[in-house]
């Protein structure tokens with residue numbers, strides 16, 4: 378069995394550990410997290426071995442980044458790259474209930490939880506997270522770091538931009554593009570393209586205004602590993 382180290386000890390890490398323990402080729406070595414107070418503690422039977430920088434002590438283990446927000450995952454992957462972690466060290470976590478049909482692909486570092494469905498010719502990039510019961514249909518394309526909350530459903534030929542967030546139980550009409558870092562609220566029905574960075578909610582989905590501008594100290598990309606759950 379290959380050893381697996383999880384980065385960011387939050388709710389998604391707990392779900393990934395449950396998926397791995399349900400049957401996969403990985404053995405959980407432990408977790409790393411930016412919060413130094415958590416070093417030496419235990420999460421669901423797995424030890425928090427140190428901070429993100431401590432991955433250098435485990436040069437041959439596989440990793441998966443478990444921050445709930447795609448922009449936070451992207452920042453952690455960038456930091457891990459500086460620490461020498463190559464893309465081919467990332468594990469792809471696929472719950473045993475999920476089938477990846479011939480002609481579909483799932484990138485390195487991506488996480489597919491229980492009962493995710495891919496019908497045909499679905500392309501999922503790197504470090505994508507799909508929570509339980511997400512449905513991808515023919516020719517969907519998902520760019521790196523996108524996140525899908527439970528029950529999201531995509532029609533055919535939908536494109537999801539880099540680090541977009543698709544909320545629980547929303548539906549996305551066929552041929553629609555969700556822009557990079559856009560957010561679709563839970564329960565939305567998206568019937569038109571969502572531009573980069575916008576937040577859309579409702580049935581049919583419409584934009585909600587962005588929150589007031591915030592200073593760099595609260596920029597999500599600067600959030601420590603483990604934060605950023607939406």
Ligand SMILES: CC(C)(COP(=O)(O)OP(=O)(O)OC[C@H]1O[C@@H](n2cnc3c(N)ncnc32)[C@H](O)[C@@H]1OP(=O)(O)O)[C@@H](O)C(=O)NCCC(=O)NCCS
Nearest residue numbers: 526527543544545560561562563564565576578579585607
């Ligand atoms: C869309 C979302 C990101 C907005 O969050 P936010 O920026 O904090 O916005 P607020 O909660 O301040 O809401 C802003 C307005 O949008 C409305 N709104 C928020 N989410 C909504 C939704 N999903 N559907 C319809 N309206 C929504 C609010 O009622 C509020 O309306 P008001 O200004 O008339 O009072 C969030 O509500 C959401 O749906 N997140 C996804 C949750 C999810 O899927 N979680 C899964 C975790 S695993």
